Amino acid sequence: MNRLDVKDVEKTFHEPDGSKLQILLHIILTIHEKELIIIKGPSGSGKTTLLNILVGLIRPTAGSVYFNGIDISQLNLKQLATYRLNHIGYLFQHWNLFPFLNARENIEIPARLQGLTQSSRNKKVEELAASLGIYNRLNNRPDEMSGGQKQRVALARALINDPSFLLADEPTSNVDAQTRTNIVDILQEKRESGLGLLIATHDPFFEELADKVYILENSTLTIIKNNTINITGEIRS
Ligand SMILES: Nc1ncnc2c1ncn2[C@@H]1O[C@H](COP(=O)(O)OP(=O)(O)OP(=O)(O)O)[C@@H](O)[C@H]1O
Ligand SMILES: [Mg+2]
Known part of the structure; x- marks a missing residue:
């Protein structure tokens, strides 16, 4: 059973004036397959920083992240890239699409890196694009798309390799209610098959469906909703 464990993670940034900015303190968090975990918290509280640490894009000052028991801080760059490519889909807060590639080319990057043939890539890209309502934008570059369309292109790219975990930074911040329902439905479907x-x-739609909701504030992660407590009152670890 896939799991991600964050154990005692801390993060301090060094400011240009030499001072230290403590963002995360003793963060402990576990995500199992099929779980939906929400993190909310004020702007600047460290949500994106925590996601970046889970993906291995930035290193924590202390503590570790474990994927199925493997400490990702012990991986070399190639192993880290393989971990991301095969197991982690990441929807960046600002999408990070390549401006000179069209939507199709952006979405298929992880599948290309995984060595999929062009026909299997096309099939996967087109299925995802159709389900996310961006099929008719596949030949357009990011500057020819709306914010909500770019967000869905970035989501399709995060899902193309059927990751074990999806880390998504504000996945519905730029879409209308109908598109949001559609995105939530797709993620729920993937969740049933193991994601x-x-x-x-801060989207209440996700909160309602979540197994656990945490708030990140003053460098600390506090659980405010837990649906995984079983009938005997035990908390699943
Ligand atoms: N590389 C960095 N160097 C110094 N400070 C940083 C760096 N990256 C982020 N920060 C600071 O760390 C804090 C947390 O930033 P982060 O982006 O994680 O917040 P957030 O909770 O995602 O906010 P938002 O809701 O606005 O997206 C902020 O004060 C930010 O300015
Ligand atoms: Mg953020």
Whole structure:
């Protein structure tokens, strides 16, 4: 069973004036497959920083992240890239699409890196694009798309390799209610087939469906909703 464990993670940034900015303190968090975990918290509280640490894009000052028991800080760059490519889909807060590639080319990057043939890539890209309502934008570059369309292109790219976990930073911040329902439905469907989700969001739609909701504030992660407590009152670890 896939799991991601964050153990005693801390993060301090060094400011240009030499001072230290403590963002995360003793963060402990576990995500199992099929779970939906929400993190909310004020702007600047460290949600994106925590997601970046889970993906291995930035290193924590202390503590570790474990994927199925493997400490990702012990991986070399190639192993880290493989971990991301095969197991983690990441929807960046600002999408990070390549401006000179069209939507199709952006979405298929992880599948290309995984060595999929062009016909299997096309099939996967087109299925995802159709389900996310962006099929008719596949030949357009990011500057020819709306914010909500770019967000869905970035989401399709995060899902193309059927990751074990999706980390999504505000996945519905730029879409209308209908598109949001559509995105939530797709993620729920993937969740049923095993996807674990960690989402930074304030969207109440996700909160209702979540197994656990945390708030990140003053460098600390506090649980405010837990649906995984079983009948005997035990908390699943
Ligand atoms: N590389 C960096 N160097 C210094 N400070 C940083 C760096 N990256 C982020 N910060 C600071 O760390 C804090 C947390 O930033 P982060 O982006 O994680 O917040 P957030 O909770 O995602 O906010 P938002 O809701 O606005 O997206 C902020 O004060 C930010 O300015
Ligand atoms: Mg953020």
